[in-house]
Amino acid sequence: MNTTLFNNIDYLAVPIAIIVIIFIAYFIKKKQPQAIQLYFYNALLLRLLGSLCIAVVYQYIYGYGDTFSYYAHTQIISSFRSESFYSWWQIIINSPTSSNVHSLACMDRVLEEGYISSLVYSLPENANVAKIASVFNIICFNSYPAIAMFFGFFSFLGCWYIFRVFYQFFPDYKKQLALLCLFLPSLWFWGNGILKDPISLVGLGIVVFNVFCNNKFWIKRLVLIALGSAILLNTKSYIFSALLLALILAYSISIFKKFDLMGKLIFFVVIFGSLGLFYSQSSILIFDVFKEIISTSQLFLNSYSSVSDEGTGGIVKQIDPTPFGFLNFLFQGLINVFLRPFPWELRTIIYVFSILENLLLYYILFKKIKITSIITPSPKALIFIRFAILFFIILGIIIGITTFNLGTISRYRLPILPFLFAGILCYRIIRVNKKNVQHI
Secondary structure: OOOOOOOOOHHHHHHHHHHHHHHHHHHHHHOOOHHHHHHHHHHHHHHHHHHHHHHHHHHHHHOOOHHHHHHHHHHHHHHHHHHOHHHHHHHHHOOOOOOOHHHHHHHHHHHHHOHHHHHHHHOHHHHHHHHHHHHHOOOOOOOHHHHHHHHHHHHHHHHHHHHHHHHHHOHHHHHHHHHHHHOOHHHHHHOOOOOHHHHHHHHHHHHHHHHHOOOOOHHHHHHHHHHHHHHHHOOOHHHHHHHHHHHHHHHHHHHHHOOOHHHHHHHHHHHHHHHHHOHHHHHHHHHHHHHHHHHHHHHHHHHHHOOOOOOOEOOOOOOOOOHHHHHHHHHHHHHHHHOOOOHHHOOOHHHHHHHHHHHHHHHHHHOOOOOOOOOOOOHHHHHHHHHHHHHHHHHHHHHHOOOOEHHHHHHHOOOOHHHHHHHHHHHHHHHHHHHHHHHO
């Protein structure tokens, strides 16, 4: 497997990638609201810089990681294009484990890289990363930094469209929202590289924007929602699950609040009556799910415990297989996702960004917010803020019970960050406005 992410072709490929990205971005920027165009290129150029920085970190600090495998697979897939465009295209459109003769030939070459490499590539979500990278590799000439630029562009677009939704509902706070959605260090630094994270971010941004935007062309919005959902399902399906659940709960709460007292009573009777009627069956199902989560999580723990910690591991060391033990395990996992690393845990420079962001979160939570004007959020804005809070809680739970390495968490929590920081800020703005209106 390749052990270097840099080669001499980078001097040619990286400028070409930057020119192509800036050219595409120019037409996207023209369609953005005039008031926020100022942030577009600033955030994009910072993201492109982050694409180079993350390559340096993986090459000279880590020296290993999934991105090396994805890069090797990208080169293997691209090698078929030089032999036959048809063979390359068949690999692109077929599953990595397909019986298609071209896919089998590709898998054989992956096996030459090693057994572990074939295990990584055999998962469709992983293979899709290399396939997408192979498409951009047509103009990148096997240059990792150049391909990473395009992945960074994806990541930027995802965050930009999330920012657009927050700005749509809270235009008076565009500077604060731009900082929290576009310029957080982890977003422009970790949200790059040939990995699943940048692709899943653009899928998330497309879905969220088209669900909540005011565009009346609903057919176009449905098509884009389907596209974004497909991207998530084919890269990180658990993000789509958290997104869907948060949307359902946010809209359900909105509908529930419209009921009168009798309607709410009927709702509770139906829900709790159904739970009582199917108690035995549901309790068995819940217990089975509980056992599956515990066994899977213990497997992850055993894997991490066999590797030197060096201050990068989580605080979850052992799982007590009881309901109380599970709740304690869940609580510790959430601490890992939302609060760690703590300032006193700084043992390597790569955690500076996460620590600074955690301090910023404390500031947002406890700093008194000054309101310059009274606003009355629309019903849709309230639904969006409920969604944002539910989404980062649900996704935080998923990450917290399956990830126990702080370095990995720094990447996995990227989709959470805009909703966590901007969502809490907007929630506090709404609360302060509500109190001010009551005092008028």
